[in-house]
Every structure is written in structure tokens, then in C-alpha cells.
Amino acid sequence: MTDLIKPEILKGTRDFLPEEKAKRDYVMNKIRGIFESFGYDTIETPVIEYAKTLLGKYGDEGSKLVYSFEDNGGRNIALRYDQTVPFARLVAQYNQELPMPFKRYQISRVWRADKPGKGRYREFYQCDIDLIGTTSLMADAEVATVMNRVLSGLGFQNFEIQFNSRRLMNQIFSELSIGEKTVPDVLRIMDKIEKIGAEEVRKELRLFLDESIVDRLLDVLLMTGSNAEKLEQLSAFDTTEVQRFLETAAAYGVPEGALVFNLSLARGLDYYTGIIFEAVLTDVEIGSVAGGGRYDNLCAMFTKQEISGTGVAFGFDRLVLAMDELGLLDSVKLNAQVMVMNFEETLSESLELVQELQAAGVNTEVYMESAKLSKQMKYADKKQVPFVVIYGENERDSEMVTVKMMKSGKQIEVPRAQIAAYFTGFDFAQL
Amino acid sequence: MKIAIQKKGRLTEDSLQFLAQRGYEFEDSSELIVDSRCGRAQLLKIRDDDIPAYVSRGVADFGIVGKNSLLEKSEKLNWVEEMDFAQCRVVIAVPEGSGLNSLQDLEGLRIASSYPAITKAHLKKRGVCAAVIEVKGSVESAPELGLCDAVSELTQTGRTLKEHRLVEIEEVLQSSAVLVSSKFDSL
Numbered sequence A: 001m002t003d004l005i006k007p008e009i010l011k012g013t014r015d016f017l018p019e020e021k022a023k024r025d026y027v028m029n030k031i032r033g034i035f036e037s038f039g040y041d042t043i044e045t046p047v048i049e050y051a052k053t054l055l056g057k058y059g060d061e062g063s064k065l066v067y068s069f070e071d072n073g074g075r076n077i078a079l080r081y082d083q084t085v086p087f088a089r090l091v092a093q094y095n096q097e098l099p100m101p102f103k104r105y106q107i108s109r110v111w112r113a114d115k116p117g118k119g120r121y122r123e124f125y126q127c128d129i130d131l132i133g134t135t136s137l138m139a140d141a142e143v144a145t146v147m148n149r150v151l152s153g154l155g156f157q158n159f160e161i162q163f164n165s166r167r168l169m170n171q172i173f174s175e176l177s178i179g180e181k182t183v184p185d186v187l188r189i190m191d192k193i194e195k196i197g198a199e200e201v202r203k204e205l206r207l208f209l210d211e212s213i214v215d216r217l218l219d220v221l222l223m224t225g226s227n228a229e230k231l232e233q234l235s236a237f238d239t240t241e242v243q244r245f246l247e248t249a250a251a252y253g254v255p256e257g258a259l260v261f262n263l264s265l266a267r268g269l270d271y272y273t274g275i276i277f278e279a280v281l282t283d284v285e286i287g288s289v290a291g292g293g294r295y296d297n298l299c300a301m302f303t304k305q306e307i308s309g310t311g312v313a314f315g316f317d318r319l320v321l322a323m324d325e326l327g328l329l330d331s332v333k334l335n336a337q338v339m340v341m342n343f344e345e346t347l348s349e350s351l352e353l354v355q356e357l358q359a360a361g362v363n364t365e366v367y368m369e370s371a372k373l374s375k376q377m378k379y380a381d382k383k384q385v386p387f388v389v390i391y392g393e394n395e396r397d398s399e400m401v402t403v404k405m406m407k408s409g410k411q412i413e414v415p416r417a418q419i420a421a422y423f424t425g426f427d428f429a430q431l
Numbered sequence B: 001m002k003i004a005i006q007k008k009g010r011l012t013e014d015s016l017q018f019l020a021q022r023g024y025e026f027e028d029s030s031e032l033i034v035d036s037r038c039g040r041a042q043l044l045k046i047r048d049d050d051i052p053a054y055v056s057r058g059v060a061d062f063g064i065v066g067k068n069s070l071l072e073k074s075e076k077l078n079w080v081e082e083m084d085f086a087q088c089r090v091v092i093a094v095p096e097g098s099g100l101n102s103l104q105d106l107e108g109l110r111i112a113s114s115y116p117a118i119t120k121a122h123l124k125k126r127g128v129c130a131a132v133i134e135v136k137g138s139v140e141s142a143p144e145l146g147l148c149d150a151v152s153e154l155t156q157t158g159r160t161l162k163e164h165r166l167v168e169i170e171e172v173l174q175s176s177a178v179l180v181s182s183k184f185d186s187l
Helices: A017-036 A059-064 A084-097 A137-153 A166-175 A185-190 A198-206 A212-223 A229-232 A240-252 A316-325 A345-358 A372-380 A393-398 A416-426 B012-021 B048-056 B067-073 B116-126 B159-163
Strands: A048-050 A067-068 A076-079 A104-109 A121-131 A159-165 A260-261 A272-281 A288-295 A309-314 A337-341 A362-368 A388-392 A400-405 A410-417 B002-004 B033-035 B042-046 B062-066 B078-082 B088-095 B110-113 B132-135 B150-155 B166-175 B178-179
Touching: A017 A104, A017 A121, A017 A137, A017 A316, A059 B132, A067 A084, A076 A372, A076 B150, A084 A104, A084 A121, A121 A137, A121 A316, A121 B110, A137 A159, A137 A240, A137 A272, A137 A288, A137 A309, A137 B178, A159 A166, A159 A240, A166 A240, A166 B042, A185 A198, A229 A240, A229 A260, A240 A260, A240 A272, A240 A316, A272 A309, A272 A362, A288 A316, A337 A345, A337 A372, A345 A393, A345 A416, A362 B012, A372 A388, A372 B012, A388 B150, A400 A416, A416 B132, B002 B048, B012 B178, B048 B062, B048 B178, B067 B116, B067 B166, B067 B178, B088 B116, B110 B116, B116 B132, B116 B150, B150 B159, B150 B166, B159 B166
Parallel strands: A159 A260, A337 A362, A337 A388, B002 B042, B002 B062, B110 B132, B110 B150
Antiparallel strands: A048 A076, A067 A076, A104 A121, A121 A309, A159 A272, A272 A288, A288 A309, A388 A400, A400 A410, B033 B042, B062 B178, B078 B178, B088 B150, B088 B166
């Protein structure tokens, strides 16, 4: 006899049992529906790519985290690390076939050879939209609108979409004579302001900037007031981009309070060139749930053609966690709505009933064996099926169906001919 | 200006009177579109169920319609004024002697209604799960015909319920006529 293999999975990967998976699918389908309502189409790229396509695109640290290996044919292969690089490769490869501007959404799994920890996985979902091939601020405003629509559509009531402009920050940096070489460091430190506080940021900036410059920079970063008041204080600079962005987003239905001009928002990567975004929930402590912004030259590694775009990535796992915490997933149900019991004597009539309910749009299953009543009930209970239907010999004779509501245990008789109308009259989300 | 009112029914007389008080008088006519005597308004006489859609789609500038029909249709409209005529209620009623005394007793049972959306919303609010079966007319006779265990229906005086030996156990909605305009207009 061979030895049994211990059933287990790699650290940093996850199994999802039906209940958890139903919640995740519910969230994913909602997000997908919102993306599609704006006319985004989706694409799929392979899980495995040539290693050279992916390596060297994520900085030194990132490249170390790309899962790569030699395949059976001796080719160097890497696993999808994010959705952006394969997307850039695809755009460069199929440029002529794609409409421009090109809008795509993608929800798929990525893999990272990372050390797993809390909220740090080796396998997880990314959930992005990108809108490329246009520099119009309409695109930036649409991304903000999609963010607002997704967050409110998922049921969040308290959130902020913070934004800033890299273009404007560059003006400010140059006004303060902060050299181009220093900018990435300044951005990196700015990014930590939420975490470590203004005073620590001041200390760190002092390491390579003059005190007077640090003071003036912090005055800008810590600016308070409404969006309009902030713009007013920045009147020495060209703020047309921010103004036009705000006007367009407002016209596209983003409520005024939802967009917050945050001058300390940096979003680390020096890859961004225009309006940048980050969404936070103000009633759940979970960090940012979405982030993105405008970039130039998406496909620089693959083609000489310059393609500018903007986009946002939603933190899928965090969204699911936050929704669960706020009770927004409480009404997510498993699929079966009715279970018809199996009795040998009336099996064919019961199967007719099953088909009728399925055709009426009621998710219905039949128990697989003509087992003892208690065993069948136990199964329905464990599967959280809200209704059990009994159609035995007595029911057949009286042309009635016995329905048991599993939560209350209440039993009801419904005429056989009315059974489909009966079940379609329920609001199953409520059960 | 086009004003939609119920062609023939509960709201018709009072709607005409309301308009007359505001200076819009119309000749008694069997035509479906009638000009006002002053020439400033046009009356559209349509089925009350259709009034919300006519107004929200801008075919009529104003409409006079029961709150019950408005809430059932969930069209986006401006509520200009709630008026004090055409008062009635949507109630849940059960057959006399059925032993059903409260909404909770209806858990899992069948409720026939020509107001399924309003009824479902009310059940949800009260946390009761029941099957709402849509019936377009003669709802009050549905229980004795064996189609349902209870009804959720419009009542003004309670006479029809009584005739069918139905007893009210729950009020779902208090309704009266409402003057509505499309989102883009105001009086």
C-alpha cells in the first residue's frame, strides 16, 4: 500500500470553501457589472509568460519576487506577477487590432514568491481597469467615477477618493528648487505621512533638504480646507488640470464630498505623471482599497510607440474583508434555494417538480438517495437550503406539496399546480 | 403644459377639481387629449398605472397620481405636492376565522397583491418572508378561490374587504393623490 499524502497547501495560498467563495464571487460579479456598465471589455493573458517579458520590469526587489523556472523544454518561464506588464505586452503586440482609446478591465490571479504574512499572499487576485491611448482628462475623470460607482455600488457609505496631481507636485518641487534626482526620495517620504506623522516626515526630509524648503513643502502637504479652498491657496501655480478634472468628475456624477484633494498623496512609484488616486474607507481600518493614476508610456519596454493612459487597481481581498466587517455580505447565500426530497414511490413525479422549479428560475436540487427523512433534512440543513419540498404519496394523492421552511421549521401546504408561482414570489436574499 | 390625470376612476373628479381651482378648466369630453379653456394647458387622460412613466419620460409635464401607483412603479419623479384627496390605504387582510392574526403568522404563506413591489418592500422591512403572488385584479376573491392565504390590497372604506369576509391585520401604506413633475420641471 502506498503512503497517503498529507492534504495541505502552500503557505500564502488559500482554499475557499463554498460560503467564502460565494461572498467573493458576489463581490467580483458586482465589480465586473459596474466595469461593464461603463463599456469596459475584458481580456485574458496566459498565466505563464517568457521570463524575459516579466523580469526587469518591477525593479530589483520586485524581480526577485517573480516566480520563474525552467520548463520541461528548457525554456525560461515566469508566472504572471501583475496584470499591467502582460497588458503592456499585449497592447504592444496587438496594437493594430485594438480600438484606441482602449478600455479594458481584468480580474485575475497573480503570483508572488514573497514571504507570506498577514494580508500578504503568494497567490491573490488583482482587479484593474485601464484606459489607454488618450491624454484627455475625461479619462482621469472616468476612472474617478468608476471608483466612486464601485465603492458605492458595493454598499460602502463612508469613503474618500483622495487625489493629487503629479504634474502640479512637479511644479511645486521645482518652485522649491527640489532637484529631479531628489524627487523620488521626497515622494517616498511623503507617502509615509499617514503612517509616521508630519513630524517624522519633517525629520526625514531634513536629511537632504534645507529647513526653509522643508517648512514650505510641509505647508503645501498639510494644506487644509475644501478642494476649492486648496486650489485658491495654490493660485501661484497652474492648476487647470485639477480644476478640469474636478469639473468633469462632478458632471459625471461623483458627489462633491467623495473626491478629496490631498496634496500629500504621493503613491510611491515615479511611474505616475498626472492625476493619481487612492480610495480609503473612513469607517473601517483597513488602509487603502484602491489606487492608481495616470502614466505615460505604458509599453516602453515593448514598443517605441508612446501610449499614455490612466487606471486603477482595486484591492479585492481588502474590499471583501471590509464588506464582511460591515455586514454587507450577510445576505449572500449559497446557491440551492429548494431541495426536493427523494422518495422511491414518487421519484419521477418529484423530478418533474424539480424541473418545473428550475425552469421557473428557482435553484432546485433533489436529494441523491431515497434515504431516511432525517438524513435528507440534515443534508439540507448543512447546505443551508432555505426550503425543503416533500412530495410523497400523501401529497400526490391530495395534489398538495408540503414545504418546510428550514429556518423556522414551519410547514406549509401549497397546491401542486401553484408551486412554481409560490417559490418565485419569495425574495430569497431575505431568507 | 401637459398634465396627465387618471382617465376614469377614483382620482378623476378630484384631479379635475384641483386643476380648476388653479385656473385650468377643461370641457367634459370623451377625447383623450383635451385643451384647457384658457389654452395654456393640455389634459392627457390615461390609465393611472401609466402616469408615472408618462411624466418621467417628459411626455407630460405634470401628473396627478396615487402614491400607491407611484411607489409601485419607482420612477424617478419630483413630488411637487401631496394632496388631501383620493385617500386610501394598502392593507394586508386575511379570511375571517383563518386563525391568522399578525404579519408574523403569514411567514411562508401566499399573499396575492396588485402591489407586489410595495408589499415585498414592507415584508422586508418587517422581516417576514412570504410569497408575494402578483394578481392584476379582483384580488379580494383570490383567497376564497384558493390562490392565496392573504391579500395585500387597496382599500378606501373597507367595504370590498368586508364583502369578501376579509379582515385587515396590517397596514402597508397610507396613500393619497400626489402632484408630480418630471425631474426637469418645476411649477
